[in-house]
Amino acid sequence: MTKPFTLLCGAALLAATFAPVAHAQVQPGTNTFPANVPVTRAVPDPQDVAYPGTITVDIDATDLATGAERITETVPVAPGATQLTLLLPEWIPGHHSRSGLPAELVGMHFTADGKDLAWHRDPVDVYAYIIDLPAGTHDVVARMIHTPALKQEPGDRVTVTREIINLEWDQMVLYPAGHYVRQIRVKPSVTFPEGWTAYTALDGKAQSANRYAWDVTDYETLVDSPIFAGKYAHRYPVGENVFIDAVADKPEYLSIKPEHLETYRNLVKEADIAFGARHFDHYDFLLGLTDKLSGVGLEHHRSNESTYLPKAWTDWAAMDWDHNVVPHEYSHSWDGKYRRPARLWTPDYRQPMIDDLLWVYEGQTQFWGLVLAARSGVQSKAMVLAELAGYAGGFSVMAGREWRSVADTTTDPVFASRRPKPFASMSRGEDYYTEGALVWLEADQIIRDGTGGKKSIDDFAHAFYGMRNGDWGVLPYTRADVVATLQAVFAYDWDTFLKTRIETPGQPVPLGGIERGGYHLVWKAEPNVYDQGRMSENKALGLTYSLGISLDREGKVTQTLWGSPAFKAGIVPGSQIMAVNGDAYDADGIKTAIAAAKGTDKAITLLIRRDSHFDTVTIAYHDGMRYPWLERDAAAKGPGGLDALLAPHRPMSR
Numbered sequence: 341m342t343k344p345f346t347l348l349c350g351a352a353l354l355a356a357t358f359a360p361v362a363h364a365q366v367q368p369g370t371n372t373f374p375a376n377v378p379v380t381r382a383v384p385d386p387q388d389v390a391y392p393g394t395i396t397v398d399i400d401a402t403d404l405a406t407g408a409e410r411i412t413e414t415v416p417v418a419p420g421a422t423q424l425t426l427l428l429p430e431w432i433p434g435h436h437s438r439s440g441l442p443a444e445l446v447g448m449h450f451t452a453d454g455k456d457l458a459w460h461r462d463p464v465d466v467y468a469y470i471i472d473l474p475a476g477t478h479d480v481v482a483r484m485i486h487t488p489a490l491k492q493e494p495g496d497r498v499t500v501t502r503e504i505i506n507l508e509w510d511q512m513v514l515y516p517a518g519h520y521v522r523q524i525r526v527k528p529s530v531t532f533p534e535g536w537t538a539y540t541a542l543d544g545k546a547q548s549a550n551r552y553a554w555d556v557t558d559y560e561t562l563v564d565s566p567i568f569a570g571k572y573a574h575r576y577p578v579g580e581n582v583f584i585d586a587v588a589d590k591p592e593y594l595s596i597k598p599e600h601l602e603t604y605r606n607l608v609k610e611a612d613i614a615f616g617a618r619h620f621d622h623y624d625f626l627l628g629l630t631d632k633l634s635g636v637g638l639e640h641h642r643s644n645e646s647t648y649l650p651k652a653w654t655d656w657a658a659m660d661w662d663h664n665v666v667p668h669e670y671s672h673s674w675d676g677k678y679r680r681p682a683r684l685w686t687p688d689y690r691q692p693m694i695d696d697l698l699w700v701y702e703g704q705t706q707f708w709g710l711v712l713a714a715r716s717g718v719q720s721k722a723m724v725l726a727e728l729a730g731y732a733g734g735f736s737v738m739a740g741r742e743w744r745s746v747a748d749t750t751t752d753p754v755f756a757s758r759r760p761k762p763f764a765s766m767s768r769g770e771d772y773y774t775e776g777a778l779v780w781l782e783a784d785q786i787i788r789d790g791t792g793g794k795k796s797i798d799d800f801a802h803a804f805y806g807m808r809n810g811d812w813g814v815l816p817y818t819r820a821d822v823v824a825t826l827q828a829v830f831a832y833d834w835d836t837f838l839k840t841r842i843e844t845p846g847q848p849v850p851l852g853g854i855e856r857g858g859y860h861l862v863w864k865a866e867p868n869v870y871d872q873g874r875m876s877e878n879k880a881l882g883l884t885y886s887l888g889i890s891l892d893r894e895g896k897v898t899q900t901l902w903g904s905p906a907f908k909a910g911i912v913p914g915s916q917i918m919a920v921n922g923d924a925y926d927a928d929g930i931k932t933a934i935a936a937a938k939g940t941d942k943a944i945t946l947l948i949r950r951d952s953h954f955d956t957v958t959i960a961y962h963d964g965m966r967y968p969w970l971e972r973d974a975a976a977k978g979p980g981g982l983d984a985l986l987a988p989h990r991p992m993s994r
Contacts (some may be wrong), residue, residue: 346534346948355681365469365678368778372472372901376680379464380464381464381465382462382464382465382610383427383462383468383517383690384425384462384517384518385518385685386517386518386519386520386521386688386690386691387518387519388520388522388523388687389519389522389523389526390523391516391519391523391524392416392418392520392918393412393416394416394523394525394526394527394556394851395410395413395415395416395515395516395524395525395559395982396413396414396526396527396528396529396929397411397413397509397513397526397527397528397529398411398412398413398528398529398530398531399411399412399507399512399528399529399530399531400530400531400546400980401500401505401507401530401531401532401569401797402531402532402533402534402821404500404501404502406487406631407487407488407490407499407500408485408486408487409485409486409488409500409507409512410483410484410485411481411482411483411485411512411513412481412482412483412485413481413484413513413514414479414480414481414482414847415480415481415482415514415516415983416478416479417452417473417477417478417479417480419470419957421473421477422473422794423470423471423472423473424470424471424473424480424516425462425469425470425471425474425516425517425518426468426469426514426515426516426517426682427465427467427468427469427515427516427517427577427688427689427690427877428440428442428445428467428469428510428514428939429467429510429515429689430467430689430690431686431688431689431690431691431693431909432435432510432563433563433564433671433684433693434639434640434672434676435638435753436637436693436695436698436753436754437753437754437757437758438692438754439762439976440467440510440511440689441511442466442467442933443454444486444487444488444489444511445484445485445486445487445511445512445915445938446484446485446487446624447483447484447485448483448484449482449483449484450469450480450481450482450483451480451481451483452473452474452478452479452480452481453477455474457471457472457473457474458471458472459471459472459479461476465690465752467793469514470516470681477932481512483495484512485873486511486512488500488511490635490888492634494759494760495635495757495758495759497636497725497798498632498633498634498636499511499633499634501541501589501630501632501633502516502571502632502646503570503571503572503587503588503589503630503632504569504570504571504587504588504589504628504630504632504633504844505532505536505567505568505570506566506567506568506628506633506636506645507530507566507567507569508566508645509528509562509565509566510563510689513526513559513562513563513714515559515688515689517688517690520560520687521558521559521560521563521686521687521688521689522558522559522561522687522690523558524558524559524560525556525557525558525559526558526559526562526569527553527554527555527556528542528553528557528562529551529552529553529554530551530552530567530569530994531550531552532550532551532569533571534549534550535550535551535571536550536570536571536573537567537568537569537570537573537586537587538552538567538569539568539573539575539587539624539626540554540565540566540567540568540620540624540626540643541564541565541576541623541624541640541641541642541643542554542555542557542561542583543557543668545567546548551663551972562644563689564640564641564677565640565642565643566626566638566640566643566645566708566731567626568587568626568627568628568645569587569721570587570588570595570628571587571596572587572588572590572591572593573585573586573587573588574586574594576596576601576604578601578604578605578607578608579605579608579609579623579888580623580626581622581623582623582624582625583606583622583623583624583625584604584624584625584627584629585624585625585626585627586627586629587627587628587629588628588629588630588650589629589630589631589632589650590650591779592654593629593650593651593653594629594653595653596653596654596656597656599652600653600656601726601928602717603716603717603718604666604716604817606623606715606716606717606718606988606990607666607667607670607712607713607716607718607786609716609990610712610715610716610988610989610990611667611670611671611674613798613807613989613990614708614711614715614798615674615801615802615803615805615806616801616802616805616806616987617805617806617808617810618673618809618810619641619673619674619677619678619805619810619811619812620641620642620673620812621810621812622642623643623644623670623673624640624642625644625646625670626643626644626645626665626990627646627647627648627666628646628647628648628952629647629648629649629650629651629653630647630649630650630910631649631650631662634647635647635649637665637668637669639669639672639673639676639677639705640672640673641673641677641678641812642670642673642812644666644669644670644673645669645867646666646669647665648662648663648665648666649662649877652910657871657947658876659859659873659877660719660720660723660869660873661719661723661869661870661873661874661877662873662877663713663718663719663729664709664710664713664719665709667708667709667710667712667713667716667718667719668705668706668708668709668719669709670709670712671704671705671708671709671712672705672765674801674805675700675701675704675705675708675805676701676702676705677812677814678805678811678812678813678815679804679805679815679816679817680701680814680815680816680817681694681695681697681698681700681701681816681817681818681905682816682817682818683697684695684697684701685816694916695750695751695753695754696750696775697746697747697750697818697819697822698750698770699747699750699772699775699776699779699816699842700776700817700822702770702772702776703772703773703775703776703777703779703780704776704780706774706776706777707776707777707780707781707797708801710724710727710728710777711724711985711986714986715876715986715987715988715989715990716965716988717988720869721869722869722912723869723873724986725859725970725982725986726868726869726870726969726970727870728777728778728781728854728970729861729868729870729968729969730772730868730870730871730968731775731777731778731969732778732849732851732854732861732951732968732970733861733863733885733967733968734776734884735771735775735778735849735850736826736849736861736968737765737884737885737888737901737904738765738768738771739765739766739901739902739903740764740765740766740767740768740846740902741768741846741847742845742846743845743846744767744768745777745842745843745844745845746771746772746776746842746843747772747842747843747875748768748845749768749769749771749772749775750767750770750772752769752770753770756769758770762912762913763900763901763913765901765902766902775850777849778853778854779841779842779850779853779936780797780853781789781853781854781857781982781985782841782850782852782853782856783797783800783826783837783853784796784797784832784853784981784985785852785853785856785857785981785982785985786832786837786852787799787800787829787830787832788856788981788985789856789981790830790832791830793981793984795830796984796985798989799829800825800826800829803825803828803829804817804821804822804825805887813904819838822838823835823838834946836908849861852944853982854970856981857980857981857982857983857985858972858973858976858979858980858981858982858983859970859971859972859973859980860970860973861968861969861970861973862887862968862969862970862973863966863967863968863969864966864967864969865935865964865965865966865967866965866967867882867931867967868967868968869886871967878892879893880892880898881927881930881931882967883906883930883934883965884901884904885898885966885967885968886905886934886961886963886964886965887904887906887911887934887944887959887961888900888901888903888905888906888907888967889901889904889906889911891917891927893927893931894916895914895916895917895925895926895930896914896915897911897913897914897915897916898913898915898919899911900912905959905960905961906959907991909946909957909958909959910948910955910957911946911948912950912959914950915948915949915950916948916949916950917930917979918947918948918954919946919947920933920944920945920946921933921944922945931965934964934965935965936959936965937961937962937964938962938963938964939962939964940962941946941962942962943958943959943960944958944959944961945957945958945959946958946959946964
């Protein structure tokens with residue numbers, strides 16, 4: 341009898357549970373609406389006061405199999421504190437965006453006197469770790485593991501290989517909230533694999549076997565002083581207290597001929613002449629010769645992180661196109677580190693950085709990187725002219741210039757996060773680099789023309805960057821400072837010039853500097869030396885200025901130019917050219933077809949695969965292969981202003 345009774349009771353209960361309940365009818369227009377719950381930011385803003393005590397950081401970077409870096413960080417605690425808030429950098433100088441990676445920081449444990457402490461991540465400031473402190477806590481020990489990317493994906497960087505480690509402190513060292521980062525003292529050390537050599541701009545190196553330690557420094561300097569360490573490494577002096585610290589995938593890649601090494605010594609001399617002062621006490625070019633480590637070009641005050649492809653030194657002439665990152669990043673010690681847009685300097689790495697003057701910060705640096713490369717011989721003059729031709733040629737076919745100004749592109753790294761775009765020529769990208777460089781080239785030529793060659797952009801550089809020799813603090817600037825300095829060099833309506841060139845969309849192609857400098861943009865059937873070098877290395881084919889597409893080695897479309905013949909035919913990124921005029925695709929075949937159609941009424945027929953679908957399209961294009969070049973004006977006598985700009989400025993030995 342018990343079982344049926346139980347079942348009966350269960351059925352009755354179930355029926356009672358789901359029985360309809362009578363509710364009052366809601367009248368129209370009386371819907372329920374929530375009220376806002378205010379978001380409270382609990383993390384304190386930074387104050388310009390010293391943090392009590394010195395943080396010690398010890399990192400074990402010996403695990404090459406997984407790339408994991410194990411961090412032990414000991415943080416002193418103010419007497420009587422009940423909570424400690426530690427932050428991972430969120431806005432990192434030189435990245436121009438919110439780029440910290442807390443997802444890579446795992447295995448988090450906090451202890452005091454050997455006992456685990458409760459902690460939670462702040463729900464608003466998710467880069468903040470809030471730790472509860474028992475009474476009498478003197479120090480908190482944080483143990484965590486940094487797990488960098490193991491393969492290259494969009495937005496990721498491989499920083500550990502079996503031959504090279506690129507250690508960036510901001511990815512794995514926490515700092516206490518509530519203080520300017522320059523007010524936080526840190527004592528760092530790292531253990532690398534046995535036999536490795538480590539380089540950094542940090543002071544006071546002490547080495548015991550494979551453990552490196554450095555003097556106490558402030559957290560701001562720590563973040564600004566990354567490490568390149570390698571199994572194969574060599575240091576080259578290239579100037580007074582200036583060194584190239586090179587690491588490589590293989591030892592033979594570290595070999596450089598004396599005459600090529602001399603170009604880097606020339607680079608140091610030319611920068612001293614151009615800027616008129618140094619804003620460092622010593623400087624390290626941290627250089628990786630690698631295709632295993634992710635590429636990097638990142639500025640620091642007393643160093644830079646740069647990578648070349650492995651054979652950039654051993655195949656010097658063929659790799660000429662790959663050499664510019666070093667003079668570019670070196671120029672940043674003056675422009676971007678010492679002189680910095682006022683709203684790009686922040687007291688900590690939680691406050692957002694405002695990028696509105698990147699057309700100076702990066703535009704000037706792109707300009708000076710090219711100029712110093714040519715003056716020093718780190719790149720040939722022909723290569724630099726080809727790069728300028730590429731900038732000008734690219735803007736001549738860029739549909740996005742009609743609606744978007746150079747100034748607006750300074751917001752791009754924040755909202756686009758440097759990820760690929762389906763139609764970059766319409767959306768634009770970070771054109772404050774290259775169009776900015778062309779605008780500064782025009783400014784140089786205006787000054788030269790207006791002063792009969794007596795002054796140039798070098799005079800601006802002396803006035804803007806060349807004060808307080810040896811000062812490696814930060815001297816912020818505004819747009820008004822830029823205009824005033826230009827005006828002091830040469831009286832001109834610089835305000836309108838910059839409003840037109842930088843802040844107004846729909847402007848003509850920025851050819852003023854090239855044409856004033858005695859050159860003009862022309863189109864040829866053969867790629868210039870820069871385009872040829874890049875295409876050869878990547879086994880790619882650029883048809884941007886003809887059909888309007890870029891192709892990889894298999895004929896897959898990597899970019900389509902908005903409004904181009906290919907665009908109008910529906911050929912988009914991700915599709916693949918399978919055949920050209922009935923023959924299987926290869927690079928020579930499509931180039932031959934484009935050349936054969938020039939000046940005729942013949943269409944080019946392409947078999948296109950997109951996903952699993954095939955289409956045959958015809959393109960009526962008859963202008964042949966086209967690549968941008970700069971040519972000297974035929975009527976010019978003697979060197980022009982652009983020649984003078986790129987000529988060596990150091991005394992030449994006879």
